[in-house]
Amino acid sequence: MPQPRPFVAGNWKMNGLSAALAEADAVKEGAAALAGAVDLALCPPATLVHRMAERLAGSAVGVGGQDCHAKATGAHTGDVSAEMLADAGAAYVIVGHSERRADHGESDADVRAKLEAAHRAGLVAIVCVGETKEEREAGRALEIVRGQLDGSLVEGLTAARTVIAYEPVWAIGTGLVPTLDDIAEMHAAVREALAAKAEAAEVAAMRILYGGSVKPSNAAEILAVANVDGALVGGASLKASDFLAIASAAPRR
Numbered sequence: 001m002p003q004p005r006p007f008v009a010g011n012w013k014m015n016g017l018s019a020a021l022a023e024a025d026a027v028k029e030g031a032a033a034l035a036g037a038v039d040l041a042l043c044p045p046a047t048l049v050h051r052m053a054e055r056l057a058g059s060a061v062g063v064g065g066q067d068c069h070a071k072a073t074g075a076h077t078g079d080v081s082a083e084m085l086a087d088a089g090a091a092y093v094i095v096g097h098s099e100r101r102a103d104h105g106e107s108d109a110d111v112r113a114k115l116e117a118a119h120r121a122g123l124v125a126i127v128c129v130g131e132t133k134e135e136r137e138a139g140r141a142l143e144i145v146r147g148q149l150d151g152s153l154v155e156g157l158t159a160a161r162t163v164i165a166y167e168p169v170w171a172i173g174t175g176l177v178p179t180l181d182d183i184a185e186m187h188a189a190v191r192e193a194l195a196a197k198a199e200a201a202e203v204a205a206m207r208i209l210y211g212g213s214v215k216p217s218n219a220a221e222i223l224a225v226a227n228v229d230g231a232l233v234g235g236a237s238l239k240a241s242d243f244l245a246i247a248s249a250a251p252r253r
């Protein structure tokens with residue numbers, strides 16, 4: 001079965017004032033050369049979603065939010081709903097990032113509700129899972145990620161609406177990266193676990209991204225691993241040239 005077309009998404013996290021939109025413009029320009037070969041998205045802070053979506057309109061680069069509330073509207077001060085992100089021009093939303101799980105105590109059930117909200121609003125959900133350093137050292141990485149997938153995903157998923165991102169917590173922003181064998185083992189396990197949540201054809205077509213210290217220097221070897229269908233890039237996505245170098249390293253399928 002051929003692997004799906006790679007998808008490389010940038011997560012700007014809590015970085016980016018108006019001036020950073022120039023980086024998005026540069027990604028738009030560079031993305032033309034990747035059209036049809038690699039799907040791209042940038043997920044800026046909520047304050048920039050609308051303006052970035054306007055700037056990237058008509059390009060091959062989608063825009064995503066970094067989180068959404070489970071409800072569409074209501075008395076939830078400071079929160080943003082999936083419908084609001086869609087209204088602002090987003091096509092994607094990240095849910096269950098480990099920084100949200102840690103900083104805001106989000107449980108698998110919370111993530112599942114956000115995934116449902118994303119789908120309700122017509123967004124593609126990028127669902128993050130990953131083990132901590134202690135969990136990996138205890139030999140529990142596979143068990144932890146399988147549990148997160150089981151608890152965070154609904155049944156009947158489609159590849160068009162759901163992307164999985166495996167991000168070992170200890171690899172995020174640290175410069176540390178699992179061995180290629182460990183990435184391969186985890187991604188195969190994720191694909192296998194998806195069988196409980198989607199039809200076989202959807203499982204085969206669903207993108208499973210790797211995230212955690214992906215850089216231009218290591219992107220080619222990581223993106224060539226079996227069942228790695230792209231990357232969720234943090235720090236290196238803040239610079240258009242680095243983000244484009246990573247995307248350009250994705251194998252053509």
Ligand SMILES: O=C[C@H](O)COP(=O)(O)O
Nearest residue numbers: 011172173212213234235
């Ligand atoms: O969402 C992105 C990840 O948390 C990876 O971040 P990083 O590339 O800065 O390690």
